[in-house]
Amino acid sequence: MTALLEVSDLACQRGTRRLFDGVSFTLGGGEALVITGPNGTGKSSLLRILAGLLEEEAGEISHDDEMLYLGHLDALKPQMSVMENLRFWVSLFGGTGDLDAALERFGLGHIPDLTAGVLSAGQRRRLTLARFSCFLGGDSARPIWLMDEPDSALDDAGRALLDDLLKEHLARGGVVLAATHRGLGIEAAELRMGELGMGS
Amino acid sequence: MAKSIQRFANPARFMALSGAVLPWAAAATALTLSIGLYLALIASPPDYQQGETVRMMYVHVPSAWLASAGYASMALACAVGLIWRHPLAFASAKAMAPLGAAFTFLALVTGALWGKPMWGAYWVWDARLTSVLVLFFIYLGYIALWEVIEDFGRAARATSVFCLAGAVNLPVIRFSVDWWNTLHQPASVARLDGPAIHSSILTPLLVMALGFTLLFVVLTLVRTRTEIMERRAASLEMQQAQAGMIVGAHNG
Amino acid sequence: MRAFWALVARDIKLAGRLGGGPFVGLGFFIIVVTMVPFGVGADLPLLSRIGPGVLWVAVLLATLLSLDRLFQADFEDGSLDLFLMSPLPVEMQVLAKCLAHWITNTVPLIIAMPAVAFLVNLETGIMLPLIVSLLVGTPSLSLIGALGAALTVGVRRGGLVLSLIVLPLYVPALIFGAAAGTGDLMGTPMLFLGAFSLASLALAPFAAAAALRISVS
Numbered sequence: 001m002t003a004l005l006e007v008s009d010l011a012c013q014r015g016t017r018r019l020f021d022g023v024s025f026t027l028g029g030g031e032a033l034v035i036t037g038p039n040g041t042g043k044s045s046l047l048r049i050l051a052g053l054l055e056e057e058a059g060e061i062s063h064d065d066e067m068l069y070l071g072h073l074d075a076l077k078p079q080m081s082v083m084e085n086l087r088f089w090v091s092l093f094g095g096t097g098d099l100d101a102a103l104e105r106f107g108l109g110h111i112p113d114l115t116a117g118v119l120s121a122g123q124r125r126r127l128t129l130a131r132f133s134c135f136l137g138g139d140s141a142r143p144i145w146l147m148d149e150p151d152s153a154l155d156d157a158g159r160a161l162l163d164d165l166l167k168e169h170l171a172r173g174g175v176v177l178a179a180t181h182r183g184l185g186i187e188a189a190e191l192r193m194g195e196l197g198m199g200s
Numbered sequence: 201m202a203k204s205i206q207r208f209a210n211p212a213r214f215m216a217l218s219g220a221v222l223p224w225a226a227a228a229t230a231l232t233l234s235i236g237l238y239l240a241l242i243a244s245p246p247d248y249q250q251g252e253t254v255r256m257m258y259v260h261v262p263s264a265w266l267a268s269a270g271y272a273s274m275a276l277a278c279a280v281g282l283i284w285r286h287p288l289a290f291a292s293a294k295a296m297a298p299l300g301a302a303f304t305f306l307a308l309v310t311g312a313l314w315g316k317p318m319w320g321a322y323w324v325w326d327a328r329l330t331s332v333l334v335l336f337f338i339y340l341g342y343i344a345l346w347e348v349i350e351d352f353g354r355a356a357r358a359t360s361v362f363c364l365a366g367a368v369n370l371p372v373i374r375f376s377v378d379w380w381n382t383l384h385q386p387a388s389v390a391r392l393d394g395p396a397i398h399s400s401i402l403t404p405l406l407v408m409a410l411g412f413t414l415l416f417v418v419l420t421l422v423r424t425r426t427e428i429m430e431r432r433a434a435s436l437e438m439q440q441a442q443a444g445m446i447v448g449a450h451n452g
Numbered sequence: 453m454r455a456f457w458a459l460v461a462r463d464i465k466l467a468g469r470l471g472g473g474p475f476v477g478l479g480f481f482i483i484v485v486t487m488v489p490f491g492v493g494a495d496l497p498l499l500s501r502i503g504p505g506v507l508w509v510a511v512l513l514a515t516l517l518s519l520d521r522l523f524q525a526d527f528e529d530g531s532l533d534l535f536l537m538s539p540l541p542v543e544m545q546v547l548a549k550c551l552a553h554w555i556t557n558t559v560p561l562i563i564a565m566p567a568v569a570f571l572v573n574l575e576t577g578i579m580l581p582l583i584v585s586l587l588v589g590t591p592s593l594s595l596i597g598a599l600g601a602a603l604t605v606g607v608r609r610g611g612l613v614l615s616l617i618v619l620p621l622y623v624p625a626l627i628f629g630a631a632a633g634t635g636d637l638m639g640t641p642m643l644f645l646g647a648f649s650l651a652s653l654a655l656a657p658f659a660a661a662a663a664l665r666i667s668v669s
Contacts, residue, residue, distance in 0.1 A: 016435035054669050073530025079469035092538050334620050348607045357601050357666045366661050369621050376624035449614035
């Protein structure tokens with residue numbers, strides 16, 4: 001299988017502090033990598049570097065396909081409705097699919113016109129997952145998913161929906177990189193941060 | 201791009217070199233300024249129109265020169281920093297800012313003090329002094345931006361973008377203020393930097409300008425060295441804190 | 453280009469739904485103008501003479517006040533991260549946001565100008581050049597302000613520092629704008645003002661985009 005994302009000897013420096021170095025891995029279509037480790041070991045920074053939001057101190061990143069990023073925040077506007085929020089991001093990033101069906105899938109089908117400001121944290125995260133569901137599979141506009149603690153704020157039903165979404169994305173040839181504390185219900189390689197001799 | 205930092209910037213070499221140069225540069229500065237002050241305050245004649253007030257010029261003109269030259273050097277350092285990611289360039293730009301601002305302030309104060317006897321008011325919105333005032337505000341903005349952004353790397357790059365934006369805008373500001381000045385008042389008759397300068401005035405002026413420039417360079421070197429040492433101290437503290445965390449983790 | 457207009461539409465929509473919409477900035481503008489006669493006295497000839505300058509300064513301050521939030525809200529809710537990864541170039545995003553900011557904040561002030569002008573006893577003949585000068589000059593305020601907003605996004609007391617770094621850069625716009633507001637429609641100051649706006653249009657988006665990338669890093 002050809003590599004969709006190749007990372008070699010990546011290092012990250014924050015201020016005067018070296019967060020990590022020598023991080024290398026390769027991911028092909030349908031493969032997932034779970035990033036674990038204690039707080040402050042650079043899980044979020046690694047994802048932000050891959051997303052192009054932070055600059056690496058050393059190392060190489062190569063990928064032909066575009067990435068979709070989920071940070072700690074859901075990037076929702078409280079003044080806009082659930083549907084308006086979803087439609088804006090999906091159209092900006094060139095996603096495809098039925099937006100109503102996407103909302104339905106994550107249990108938001110009955111409230112498309114509610115303002116996002118009144119959503120609970122779990123509902124906000126579900127709306128974000130609905131956004132990701134418009135970029136499913138290796139042929140989508142954004143096949144490489146970078147997710148920073150995608151399971152935060154989700155209840156058991158929500159976590160099951162997340163696992164389903166990730167499985168479908170992988171089955172269709174997408175790539176998932178997720179930082180997580182509790183682990184995800186998918187088959188994935190593990191990258192443990194904050195340990196000596198870190199590698200692939 | 202950040203990779204090149206280690207290769208190009210060699211703070212250790214800079215520290216050694218600047219440490220060797222500093223005593224000589226400081227001595228040269230002291231000597232030049234002593235000669236300049238003697239020439240300016242004692243040896244040169246008073247002006248036949250302005251009297252002793254003209255001696256203010258020997259401080260004002262070099263200050264005004266350094267206000268502009270200081271900003272130009274800062275902008276150059278910022279450009280070098282942004283293009284080659286040279287931390288030394290950022291550190292020197294940071295070091296120059298308060299110095300440039302101080303000389304700008306000195307130019308404003310001497311200009312105002314000179315203006316009182318010549319124009320009858322401390323501040324008459326003279327075009328040149330007004331431009332210098334706006335330059336002073338830009339210095340303040342640059343310094344304030346350094347103060348409020350905590351991370352060194354981010355602050356260095358953000359302030360550099362602002363410094364360069366200021367450098368692009370400054371000629372336009374200068375032009376607009378000149379134009380505005382002719383719109384609202386007639387050109388001043390008396391100038392602090394008059395058109396025809398006699399050699400008895402020019403020589404002390406040039407010596408003073410050289411002395412001020414040397415002073416600027418010496419102080420910039422000192423401040424850049426301090427900045428580097430502060431960064432090194434912060435880095436050592438951070439390493440200790442990290443080591444402490446690991447030890448703590450093993451004990452616990 | 454569709455993404456560009458989608459962003460403009462989104463920001464206009466958001467500005468309209470923010471508490472008070474465009475009326476907060478408009479109210480601020482009118483109050484600032486009202487304060488001037490209290491300060492200098494109800495001297496009608498004097499007010500009429502300083503009127504265009506007062507109106508220009510008030511527009512400038514009202515613009516500055518609203519710039520604080522240009523990128524801050526998107527930074528706080530994580531939208532800015534996504535914007536920087538989006539296929540629309542960041543420079544175009546800055547332009548889109550400036551356009552939306554100008555439409556929602558500055559255009560209402562210009563529309564209100566004929567009414568507000570009575571407060572400073574503005575001569576009727578000056579109204580047209582004043583409005584044209586504002587239309588020509590105020591885009592540069594949004595554009596240069598965007599650079600300041602991008603530099604101070606996510607910064608403690610960002611609004612205060614924003615004023616400190618942006619106001620000196622506004623000097624040419626104010627000088628040419630206030631002069632154009634009293635002069636000929638195609639006079640020298642109007643041409644300088646137009647040139648200044650065009651130069652800001654050409655340069656500010658690149659500087660602001662670079663500043664945004666630095667600010668999220």
